[in-house]
Amino acid sequence: MPTAQAEPLKIVIDFDSTFTKVEGLDELARIALQGNPKQAEIVGKIKDITDQGMVGAYSFSDSLRDRVALLPANRSHVDQLIVFLKGKISESFKRNKDFLEENAAQILIVSSGFKDFIVPVVNEMGIPAENVYANTFIYDAEGNITGYDADNLLSQDKGKVRLLQSLQLEGEVYVIGDGITDYELRESGLANKFFAFTENISRKAVTDKADFVVPSLDEFLYINGLSRAQSYPKSRIKVLLLENVHPGAVNAFKKEGFQVELLKGALDEDELIEKIKDVSIIGLRSKTNLTKKVLEHPNASRLMCVGAFCIGTNQIDLVECEKRGIAVFNAPYSNTRSVVELSIGLMVMLTRNIFEKSTKMHAGVWDKSATNSYEIRGKKIGLVGYGSIGTQISVIAEALGMEVYFYDIVDKLALGNAKKCSSLKELLSQVDFVSLHVDGRKSNTNIIGKEQFSWMKDNVIFLNLSRGHVVEISALVDAIKSGKMWGAAIDVFPYEPKTNDEEFINELRGLPNVILTPHIGGSTEEAQANIGEFVPAKLLQFMNNGSTYGSVNFPELQLPPLENAHRLLHIHHNVPGILAQINQIFAKYHVNIIGQYLKTTENTGYVITDVAKEYSEEIVSELKLIDNTIKFRMLY
Ligand SMILES: NC(=O)c1ccc[n+]([C@@H]2O[C@H](COP(=O)([O-])OP(=O)(O)OC[C@H]3O[C@@H](n4cnc5c(N)ncnc54)[C@H](O)[C@@H]3O)[C@@H](O)[C@H]2O)c1
Numbered sequence: 001m002p003t004a005q006a007e008p009l010k011i012v013i014d015f016d017s018t019f020t021k022v023e024g025l026d027e028l029a030r031i032a033l034q035g036n037p038k039q040a041e042i043v044g045k046i047k048d049i050t051d052q053g054m055v056g057a058y059s060f061s062d063s064l065r066d067r068v069a070l071l072p073a074n075r076s077h078v079d080q081l082i083v084f085l086k087g088k089i090s091e092s093f094k095r096n097k098d099f100l101e102e103n104a105a106q107i108l109i110v111s112s113g114f115k116d117f118i119v120p121v122v123n124e125m126g127i128p129a130e131n132v133y134a135n136t137f138i139y140d141a142e143g144n145i146t147g148y149d150a151d152n153l154l155s156q157d158k159g160k161v162r163l164l165q166s167l168q169l170e171g172e173v174y175v176i177g178d179g180i181t182d183y184e185l186r187e188s189g190l191a192n193k194f195f196a197f198t199e200n201i202s203r204k205a206v207t208d209k210a211d212f213v214v215p216s217l218d219e220f221l222y223i224n225g226l227s228r229a230q231s232y233p234k235s236r237i238k239v240l241l242l243e244n245v246h247p248g249a250v251n252a253f254k255k256e257g258f259q260v261e262l263l264k265g266a267l268d269e270d271e272l273i274e275k276i277k278d279v280s281i282i283g284l285r286s287k288t289n290l291t292k293k294v295l296e297h298p299n300a301s302r303l304m305c306v307g308a309f310c311i312g313t314n315q316i317d318l319v320e321c322e323k324r325g326i327a328v329f330n331a332p333y334s335n336t337r338s339v340v341e342l343s344i345g346l347m348v349m350l351t352r353n354i355f356e357k358s359t360k361m362h363a364g365v366w367d368k369s370a371t372n373s374y375e376i377r378g379k380k381i382g383l384v385g386y387g388s389i390g391t392q393i394s395v396i397a398e399a400l401g402m403e404v405y406f407y408d409i410v411d412k413l414a415l416g417n418a419k420k421c422s423s424l425k426e427l428l429s430q431v432d433f434v435s436l437h438v439d440g441r442k443s444n445t446n447i448i449g450k451e452q453f454s455w456m457k458d459n460v461i462f463l464n465l466s467r468g469h470v471v472e473i474s475a476l477v478d479a480i481k482s483g484k485m486w487g488a489a490i491d492v493f494p495y496e497p498k499t500n501d502e503e504f505i506n507e508l509r510g511l512p513n514v515i516l517t518p519h520i521g522g523s524t525e526e527a528q529a530n531i532g533e534f535v536p537a538k539l540l541q542f543m544n545n546g547s548t549y550g551s552v553n554f555p556e557l558q559l560p561p562l563e564n565a566h567r568l569l570h571i572h573h574n575v576p577g578i579l580a581q582i583n584q585i586f587a588k589y590h591v592n593i594i595g596q597y598l599k600t601t602e603n604t605g606y607v608i609t610d611v612a613k614e615y616s617e618e619i620v621s622e623l624k625l626i627d628n629t630i631k632f633r634m635l636y
């Protein structure tokens with residue numbers, strides 16, 4: 001542990017809710033009262049007393065006495081508690097086991113809990129019994145807990161303060177804890193700094209008084225320049241999630257210790273510029289436009305990666321992201337099935353005039369008739385765009401007895417008996433249903449307009465569940481009003497409300513046999529849960545390991561796990577000679593290279609080098625100074 005003082009730094013660490021995620025006594029009560037009908041009531045009382053004690057609203061000695069009195073526990077319950085607590089060691093303590101082991105001599109566990117369960121748990125992390133200061137239970141001959149050693153300073157009011165006074169520690173003393181009794185060590189002048197630890201619980205009465213609020217042990221180590229398991233504490237990395245992405249995504253980032261903010265709606269450019277300040281990871285869906293203006297704003301300078309929690313990425317300026325070394329990921333298949341099912345359902349609804357009939361029924365009109373109701377079996381469906389969605393519809397439509405035709409600008413293999421058309425006109429002029437499934441690239445703007453509607457057969461049924469700008473709305477309205485079209489189902493619009501509070505304004509409102517849906521093709525519980533898992537996994541892989549596999553705008557690399565090395569990631573403009581310059585720096589400083597990976601796109605190069613942990617810090621600044629460097633970061 002580096003320190004300039006003669007006496008090395010002492011770190012006093014609290015146990016309950018700091019070293020472990022839980023309160024030991026509360027858990028002992030839960031275990032001891034298993035099967036007891038009063039379990040919830042008694043555990044609740046004990047927790048309540050614990051909480052009051054933590055914020056200083058209950059004298060400690062009273063709180064300990066009252067809690068132990070409520071506790072019908074014995075040795076075997078304590079043994080069960082030890083096993084349980086070993087599984088509840090705080091994540092950042094587990095991550096920094098090496099630090100704890102290597103510096104055990106300078107670490108004191110000071111707790112008003114009980115050595116009986118604390119010692120075996122901290123031992124797991126390399127801290128010896130003699131460094132643990134805590135209470136001890138008294139047992140009767142049958143092993144039942146009957147009380148505790150009341151002479152122990154830690155069982156008394158201001159116990160931690162009195163204990164530390166008795167220890168007369170020399171040199172700097174830092175305290176890490178989540179309770180007011182930990183702060184009291186600082187208040188009494190026995191400790192130089194108090195770090196309120198909020199990984200498991202945050203108490204305002206405690207954080208308000210702290211010198212530093214540390215959401216993890218990594219943060220404590222980072223602030224104090226001590227060796228740590230993470231190159232940069234995740235609690236310092238901001239994640240902004242928009243458009244109400246699935247809660248699974250929020251949890252995935254929180255679990256890893258990131259700072260996460262979730263907003264319900266989309267943001268416009270100016271709002272986004274405001275909110276993107278200091279954000280490293282952004283997650284959005286189809287309605288938030290991540291434009292050049294946003295990306296070039298200084299507020300976006302920390303942005304490292306973007307997750308499109310959907311299929312489409314046309315709302316993101318992918319080129320500008322690439323130029324700035326920002327990797328973009330999406331969920332290319334997670335909601336495909338949902339769109340397919342809705343498309344098929346809409347076709348059936350339209351051919352049977354279901355909406356009109358249902359509306360009449362609600363008004364009390366019984367209109368039983370077969371007139372103008374048809375099966376979809378035997379009809380021709382034309383798919384514009386034969387990608388993930390188009391091909392799945394193709395298979396299912398064929399299974400329903402439809403004849404499938406498709407047109408794609410890329411040469412695609414026809415599935416089943418589907419027939420490939422060589423032009424849009426050829427497709428549109430022969431089918432009964434037209435369903436659009438093209439991607440949202442700019443050049444697809446208004447690919448279906450007046451002329452294309454004129455190519456379609458009379459009484460055509462038209463579906464757009466792809467992107468709003470693909471269809472010229474005024475031409476669609478004319479086609480419906482003129483009676484050429486039997487019906488239409490439209491899920492996507494050139495302009496869509498940013499939140500559910502905004503009114504939907506569109507010329508299509510009020511037209512007959514037109515089903516309008518609020519861009520819900522991919523909005524099913526299943527799809528959103530899949531996306532909420534898939535996209536964070538990609539973003540986390542990029543952040544934690546550097547892998548870009550599946551990125552839609554970046555050189556794709558699937559990297560091995562980082563083991564016993566530091567990983568240096570260099571993103572640069574793809575010009576000749578960068579790899580040579582990187583390696584010259586490694587050679588100059590005799591760096592031992594363990595592995596090196598390179599992938600480029602036309603414009604961008606991505607070099608990852610795993611090096612042995614001992615190297616000169618100067619290489620970092622030299623690597624950053626190489627001409628054409630876009631971004632550089634390190635992982636360990
Ligand atoms: N409504 C929703 O909620 C919802 C949900 C998911 C996807 N989508 C949208 O559906 C569309 C299709 O998704 P996917 O996963 O099948 O995409 P995909 O990329 O797998 O397929 C798109 C296909 O369209 C083709 N294409 C592009 N431009 C074309 C053109 N002008 N003419 C003919 N073919 C063209 C491409 O070559 C590709 O084969 C995307 O726009 C996506 O954003 C909407």
Ligand SMILES: O=C(O)[C@H](O)COP(=O)(O)O
Pocket residue numbers: 285286287309310311312313335466519520522523
């Ligand atoms: O591209 C997509 O996946 C769809 O358009 C769904 O977008 P959404 O997540 O905004 O509903």
